[in-house]
């Protein structure tokens with residue numbers, strides 16, 4: 001039996017069509033994340049599911065019961081809602097608000113039972129608001145109020161829980177704590193939650209529903225939906241999607257469109273490894289510079305970044321020394337480059353060739369992030385070669401800001417002039 005089943009849902013506000021042909025279902029115990037750009041209809045979908053707005057057409061079933069046939073009281077026994085924000089007119093205490101979660105179960109003229117009281121106390125403890133039980137909800141912070149509403153929803157013991165960015169006001173530790181509690185406490189409930197933070201959605205949801213232009217653009221497990229292509233198509237931004245090392249779920253890195261620094265025609269070869277070059281590659285690539293990199297091992301995270309960005313990368317299979325063929329491609333790249341940036345990568349016998357070849361290109365070398373000492377695993381050769389580069393006047397740059405200002409300064413041109421390159 002599906003906990004939620006929605007078919008052919010259309011919603012309008014006046015003449016404006018907000019949602020069209022929405023259809024999906026949720027199993028008991030499943031958590032579904034609703035994501036999409038501002039104004040794509042996420043809140044409207046939750047409002048239709050909680051009968052705050054009436055759909056123009058379509059059906060919503062909760063545990064095989066048509067929502068249209070349920071009384072408010074019956075609906076409240078099935079579904080709890082945590083809205084984005086709520087204006088509370090009266091000076092209710094936190095406990096009074098949380099107790100409202102029990103109203104669908106309390107007879108009309110009956111008062112709250114000891115069991116109801118215990119359920120509310122536990123819900124407040126879970127949401128870490130028990131110390132505020134007797135405080136007015138108008139005298140607590142926005143994040144605390146959000147946790148009170150979560151406590152009210154937990155007290156309702158719903159079969160379906162609808163959350164509209166319910167953790168958006170919470171600090172990072174409360175976000176994780178509350179989402180974990182919600183998942184644990186509602187193992188048999190189906191949770192449908194709006195998220196703006198795609199990484200949070202990826203971490204907690206079984207499936208993601210991605211909205212675009214009133215319709216479902218994609219729905220499925222996070223790895224199928226949170227792809228670079230889908231994010232570009234829906235949000236119009238370029239991102240890097242990686243696999244989280246601990247959870248195996250996708251996580252998304254934004255690519256910032258930094259202010260343009262050097263002329264876009266500047267060719268830069270980046271010598272990096274072990275993740276030291278990813279941020280710089282991303283920054284300079286976003287500025288439209290022509291980047292090449294390598295030689296890198298194909299298991300290296302800098303290799304993966306280069307591939308994702310579509311940067312030309314000279315590579316070797318895992319655990320292989322740098323081949324003669326790679327060295328000759330590297331020399332070609334270094335000859336064509338206006339600038340060579342050497343990062344503070346770990347240098348061992350396997351990749352020392354990257355440094356040896358620099359001998360013929362000293363004028364073009366800039367060293368980046370070397371202040372923490374050379375990571376020399378080559379028995380001293382890397383240190384000797386790099387010290388020699390410093391002796392020949394290779395610039396040392398320590399921060400991305402310094403690199404940006406160097407790239408947009410006359411010094412780059414002077415360096416290019418000195419190295420005989422055409423600007």
Ligand SMILES: Nc1ncnc2c1ncn2[C@@H]1O[C@H](COP(=O)(O)OP(=O)(O)OP(=O)(O)O)[C@@H](O)[C@H]1O
Nearest residue numbers: 013014016018036037038039040041042043044045
């Ligand atoms: N009461 C209303 N009357 C008319 N139009 C509305 C109303 N509420 C929302 N809209 C419009 O419906 C569209 C969808 O709004 P909705 O709040 O569902 O989007 P959302 O995806 O939740 O946005 P956000 O990410 O900004 O919270 C928007 O264009 C919005 O302006």
